[in-house]
Amino acid sequence: EPEVTQTPSHQVTQMGQEVILRCVPISNHLYFYWYRQILGQKVEFLVSFYNNEISEKSEIFDDQFSVERPDGSNFTLKIRSTKLEDSAMYFCASSETGIGYTFGSGTRLTVV
Amino acid sequence: EDQVTQSPEALRLQEGESSSLNCSYTVSGLRGLFWYRQDPGKGPEFLFTLYSAGEEKEKERLKATLTKKESFLHITAPKPEDSATYLCAVPGYQGGSEKLVFGKGTKLTVNP
Numbered sequence: 164e165p166e167v168t169q170t171p172s173h174q175v176t177q178m179g180q181e182v183i184l185r186c187v188p189i190s191n192h193l194y195f196y197w198y199r200q201i202l203g204q205k206v207e208f209l210v211s212f213y214n215n216e217i218s219e220k221s222e223i224f225d226d227q228f229s230v231e232r233p234d235g236s237n238f239t240l241k242i243r244s245t246k247l248e249d250s251a252m253y254f255c256a257s258s259e260t261g262i263g264y265t266f267g268s269g270t271r272l273t274v275v
Numbered sequence: 276e277d278q279v280t281q282s283p284e285a286l287r288l289q290e291g292e293s294s295s296l297n298c299s300y301t302v303s304g305l306r307g308l309f310w311y312r313q314d315p316g317k318g319p320e321f322l323f324t325l326y327s328a329g330e331e332k333e334k335e336r337l338k339a340t341l342t343k344k345e346s347f348l349h350i351t352a353p354k355p356e357d358s359a360t361y362l363c364a365v366p367g368y369q370g371g372s373e374k375l376v377f378g379k380g381t382k383l384t385v386n387p
Contacts, residue, residue, distance in 0.1 A: 167318075196374070206319065206362065208374040219374055254318045261373050262307060262366070266318035 165189040167267035169255050175273045176245050184240045184270045186255030194258040195238045197230065198266075199223070199251040206254070212238065213261070245274045278302075281363050281378035288385050291352045296381045298363030299345040308346050309375065310339050311362040319362055322348075353385045 168187040176182050188195050197209040210220045210230055217230065229241045238257075242249055250273050256264040278301045288294055300308065307326050311319035323332040325341040332339045336357065338349045348361055360380040366373040 169318075198375075205379050206364075206375075206377040208367075208376070211374055221374075252316075256318075263309070263321065263324055264375065265321065266311075269316070269318045271316070 165265070167255055167257055167265050169253075169267035169270050171270060172268065173271045173273070175275060178247060178274055179244050182242050182245055182272065184242075184253050184255075184272070186238045186240075186257075186267055187236055188238055188255065188257030189259075189265055190236070192257035192259050192265075194261045195230075195232070196256040196258070196264065197240045198254045198256060200254065200269075201251045209240075209253075242272075245272075247274050250274045279363055279365055279376055279378035281361075281381050283381060284379065285382045286384070288350075288353055288383070290354055290385055290387050293349070293351045293353070295350070296348040296361055296383070297345060298348070298378055300363075300365050302365050302367065302376075306366045306373070308341055309364045310346070310348055311364065313360045313362055313380065322361075350383070353383070355385045355387050358383055358385045 170185045195212040198206050200206045208221050210224045211218045227243045231239050252269045252271050254269045255267045258264045280299050282297045307324050309324050310322040312322055313319045323339040328343045330341050336351050340347045360382045362377055362380045364375040364377045367376040
């Protein structure tokens with residue numbers, strides 16, 4: 164069964180450093196998403212991406228965050244200057260139609 | 276604002292003891308309701324989509340139902356491998372793509 168692949172599975176970074184989280188969505192999917200889940204809290208929407216541009220973003224997705232689809236297969240989330248409160252599980256998801264997602268297994272980001 | 280509330284927060288069952296999980300929602304026009312299963316340290320795994328009141332979907336020991344204000348996930352004769360957190364989500368439509376608004380989930384533990 165097709166799956167969404169995320170790397171790395173766990174990333175530890177120093178506060179203030181830049182991190183890039185990587186995702187390979189399912190190949191025929193057109194809609195891409197990033198969500199995050201702080202330990203013990205809800206899964207929260209960050210951003211959606213369609214037709215090579217951001218289609219929607221949450222208030223969490225401020226100027227420190229950016230997304231990119233650098234080639235035909237990868238989808239990345241960059242955090243420019245990490246803060247302690249950015250520590251969370253980050254999930255990439257993709258969808259063929261925009262309804263009904265497949266999520267990746269996530270990247271656990273720990274900011275120290 | 277679109278909201279999803281799940282209850283109970285946690286549920287412990289003995290193997291074979293059937294029960295139901297509840298998801299109540301407040302949205303401006305339901306465009307579907309999604310159930311996901313989440314194992315510790317993993318991404319949400321899609322279970323069901325329901326679109327209209329009265330609709331039911333089944334998969335193995337799970338059955339999801341939908342009314343105009345809530346959805347139930349019925350678990351019949353659960354097994355220990357059904358232990359997971361079950362998440363409910365609705366599309367919170369803004370702009371051109373369907374972000375998902377999640378509930379906090381119900382953590383199900385099935386004891387052998």
